[in-house]
Amino acid sequence: MRCAICGFELDSVDEAVEQGWIPEFYEGETEHGFACPGCSKVFLECGEDGEIEVKEEYRGKITYRDEKPKENWVMGVIVR
Numbered sequence: 001m002r003c004a005i006c007g008f009e010l011d012s013v014d015e016a017v018e019q020g021w022i023p024e025f026y027e028g029e030t031e032h033g034f035a036c037p038g039c040s041k042v043f044l045e046c047g048e049d050g051e052i053e054v055k056e057e058y059r060g061k062i063t064y065r066d067e068k069p070k071e072n073w074v075m076g077v078i079v080r
Ligand SMILES: [Zn+2]
Pocket: 003, 004, 005, 006, 007, 008, 035, 036, 037, 038, 039, 040
């Protein structure tokens, strides 16, 4: 898994869970994931509806690294 905000990569899902990685979060209607503990502390907060959201002051300012993941693209080609 890779942090959508800073791009930090971690191979072990168990380790990520242990460290408190966030599996998904929202900026407006857009879903992103994952977020490492460092980034989630700085950029994310728990919204009114219980979902993890980007803090208002950072919305529209983060360049996400989770867009069009290569793995999915490769999978799509194989499936077809
Ligand atoms: Zn991060």
